[in-house]
Amino acid sequence: MAVRRKWYLGALTAALAAPLAFSACSAGSLGSAEGGGAQGATSITFLVDSGDQTVASANAIIKAFQAKNPDITVKMDTRPGGSDGDNIVKTKLSTGDMADVFAYNNGSLLQALKPAQNLVPLDDQSWAGQLEQTFVDSTKGSDGKLYGGPWGSSFGGGVLYNIPLYKKLNLQVPKTWDEFIANSKKIKDDGSAAPVEQTYGDSWTAQMLVLADYHNVEAQIPDFAEQYTAGKIKFATTPEARAGFEHIQQVADEGLLNKDFASAKMTDGVKAVATGTAAQYPQIGAVAPNIETVAPGKSDDVGFFALPGADASSNGMTVWPGSGMYIPKTTEGAKLDAAKKFIAFATTQEGCDAYSQGSPPQGPFMSKACKLPTDVSQVAKDTQAYFDAGKATPALEFKSPIKGPSLEQICVQVGTGQVDAQKGAELYDQDVKKQAQQLGLPGW
Known part of the structure; x- marks a missing residue:
């Protein structure tokens, strides 16, 4: 999905479409959703x-909306996810030439669209x-x-894991990065699965070990987002923030990755962790609906845990x-008027x-009118x-307007x-600086 949001993830938007998601069609009209009735x-x-998944949800909402509003017809267009999709939206x-309504990331990617200048409040x-x-x-x-x-809905960033394999090897969900690596080495020694799945064929997925680590960063530096936005703190010179890049390097250096990590796609990763050919897949939860598509009947075999940090507490x-x-x-x-009615619905x-x-x-819906x-x-x-435990922190891109476009x-x-x-952290600091200056933020 391209939920991917870079995320998000512009990339992460990808993911959802896949975040997650965390989505590679050229933009083109798909026409109105089926079941829309007569033209409004x-x-x-x-x-x-x-x-x-995104297209299926859009079709379902369009169909339901048109049933209640027969005087309005909604036609759906699509775009790629990730940075390609970001560029299309900006263009x-x-x-x-923008559609009457469009779905896109919020947070830092939204700020890059200059909403006060381009969007309706x-x-x-x-x-x-x-x-x-x-x-x-x-x-x-x-x-x-x-x-x-x-x-x-909302979703978390962390690690999808194969529950049967964890049970087979008597592994516990890790609460520290060291425990995660220890689990991964046990899985490697067992030899039945790749310890850590990576899917760089969809470049947006490469960001997970950095983006999903933000809860751990803020746990150690509570005002990180404020200092970061003000240009007073950098990834390369802050060990707590640089850790995400170090995690990416470590899982590769220690031979914990799937053999096709450089070319595998997001759907390959989801299938691998669902079927047990991979044990753990750093990802956003938004890609989980893809499990039934690529590995029917395996949804209950995949669990999720937050990306572990330095301190279990x-x-x-x-x-x-x-x-x-x-x-x-x-x-x-x-x-x-019709667009506002559509969003309200x-x-x-x-x-x-x-x-x-x-x-x-x-994860939970963001409208209090909706229950799961x-x-x-x-x-x-x-x-x-x-x-429920109160242990959830918004990703950095939702606490700061800055997210470098080249992170993936x-x-x-x-x-x-x-x-x-x-070097990766230094390159990202340079990437971030360019964006901060484009936004006209003080301190950069």
């Missing part, structure tokens, strides 16, 4: 990433007051206004509060239920447990041995 008096377009906005909508604060904080512009409604999960649905300022008149229980038909949620289905995956249950490529360089962890 007003027609709007909806742009989403091209991941199978469409800059040329005035939505803080005056009736549903705005029922959103989770984590989502609201990550979907505001520099002017403090809300610019998006929730698209999908502060163990917790890095969170992505879903993505957003946005309206460009080029949408006007009757189309604007997505915040209701009916809208969330429709989304779940295409992509089962892997009773039948959710083990990944979703494991993710929910961190929320830099992580691939580290993971394939082209540069070491120190």
Whole structure:
């Protein structure tokens, strides 16, 4: 999916489409969703990433929305995930060619779109007051206004793992990085599975050991996001932040990776951890709906744990509060009214239920009007447990407007041995500096 959000993950948007997701179709119209009925008096377009799960959810929401609003027709267009998709979104906005509604990341990637300049504010909508604060904080512009409604559910960043293999080897879920490496070495000695799956063929997935480590960074440096945004702290000169790059190098140096790590794709990784040919796959939970597609019947064999850090007492999960649905300022008149109705519908229980038909949620919804289905995956249950325990921290890109666009490529360089962890962190600091200067942030 291209949920991938770089993430996210622009890349992570990829992931969802896959985050996760954490999505490689060329942009093109798929037409209106099936079951839409007669053409409505007003027609709007909806742009989403091209991941199978994302498209399925979009189709389901469109169908449900049109059933309640027969005077409105929604036509879906798709774009790639990752950096390619980011560029398409930026180009469409800059040329005035954006769809009437589009789904995209929030957090730092949203800030790069200059929402106050390019998007319609939505803080005056009736549903705005029922959103989770984590989502609201990550979907505001520099002017403090809300610019998006929730698209999908929240999800965690960490490690997908094969439950039967963990049971076979009598392994416990690790709460420190050292325990994770110890588990991985036991798996390597067993020889029945790759200890750590990596899928650099989808470059956005290479970021996970850096992005999902942010809870651990903030546990050690509580004001890291503030110092980082102000240009006072860097990855290369901060051991707690540089650790993510060091993790990427370590799993490669110690021979813990799958043989095809340089070319494998995200779906290969999901299949590997679901079938037990890989034991652990650093990923965002948003890709979990792909399990049934690539390994039918194996969803209950895959669990999730937060990326372990230096201290077991502060163990917790890095969170992505879903993505957003946005309206460009080029949408006007009757189309604007229809677009607002469409986003409002997505915040209701009916809208969330429709989304779940295409992509089962892997964490809580960001609208308080929505409850999770009773039948959710083990990944979703494991993710929910961190929320329930109060051990969840939004990813850095949701606490700072800065996320360098080249992180995924830099992580691939580290993971394939082209540069070491120190050099990778230095390259990322340079990447971040360019973006901070483009945003006009003080201190850079």
